[in-house]
Amino acid sequence: MTAATKDLDLPVLTPDDDRYDAVRTGFQTYRPHRPDVIVEARNSTDVQSAVRFAAADGLPVAVQSSGHGLATAADGGVLIATGAMADVRIDPTTRTVTAGAGALWKDVITAAAEHGLAPLSGSAPGVGVVGYTLGGGFGILSREFGYACDLVRSIDVVTADGEFHHVTAESDPDLFWALRGGRDNFGIVTAIEIELLEITRLYGGGLYFDIDLIPELLETYRTWTATVPDELTSAVALIPIPDIPAFPEPIRGKYVAHVRIAYTGSAAEGEQLVRPLREVGPILLDTLAEMPYTDCGSIYSDPPFPHSYTGNNAMLRELDPAAIADVFEIVGPEAPIDCVVEIRHLGGAMARKPQAPSAVGHRDAEFVVRVISMVDDDIDEARALHRSLFTALAPWTLGRNINFVYRGDPVKDPIDDAYDDYDRLVELKSAYDPSNMFRLNQNVS
Incomplete structure (x- = not known):
């Protein structure tokens, strides 16, 4: 512990401490944070003390919960671990959850289910609630219910001056707007209150197709999405499956297309809706079934273990056949290098104006194309390949969503294209964080 921090009544770690590496390394393991000081915050008061300490010394501040969405690693400065x-x-009376800064979606899913409720969570239950929601939040049922941030009732946040604020659409509409979409640029959120859904089950799972059927499947998926109701949210991913026992034998070691389905209607209705996809050809593996919402993580089957990756995305106004051809050819x-590519269907409630406006941009996008590659020291090669894809997709691209930017290059790849009103974000950033203390992120500068 340094002389500057020893008088703080906080759990503080420095590089000499045994637990330093374990705390600084999250789910994203590529070049994790290496701060001068880690504060393991226990409550909002600890966060205030840490921010004031950093401000007094002019230090940058990063914040980390699960560490899934690490964008810019801290090299020095202060890391607040939540x-x-x-x-x-x-x-259950107000149908809301109040989640602390370190809460994970799986904890909310389990707790809400006891009351016959469910959150608008994403594909991976191990992701942190706060970071996901502040980035907008593509839920597995978002075509029916909108972005996760659309359901936020209130936000507790510590701003760069070390002050605590309980923010609602009525108390501070500007900050409420900026936090929902602007992520951690305006303060450190210590808790968030979110509306829950009266949902206990769904029809969902996946269909896996072999490589020779992928071109036909993608064209079928493109036309099929124009026919489905808002109650059905879907995606199709192209995945090189490793040849290891962790994967089911029918898909192990193969390059496959994985169609992901989540539908709140009946299983019988769901079967009718997915019939055009089944008719494409033989299915390697079929996991579609009625399931409790508590099993929703099985739909995407995202890897639950920490790993090293980079990725990016493009939100498209339409899914042109030429765009599909570019995806298949380039990545x-x-x-x-191996790439996991996902085409996710948007629209529905995501395209409608929410009750409380937010900074989330490009609500008129019909699809988002994401690409992720595992990396060790070859991140530049992966970034270059990804850029070539997004250059090809430029004719249909509206912008990006910051939830799907993983270890991008902040110098070559600024995040202004994620927003419809970036100038307003810059103005509010100047008001709430004039020294850009919170810059170790997808930065509004």
């Missing part, structure tokens, strides 16, 4: 702030409180099975 994993200990993982309280989850369900109010498909013949790509020089």
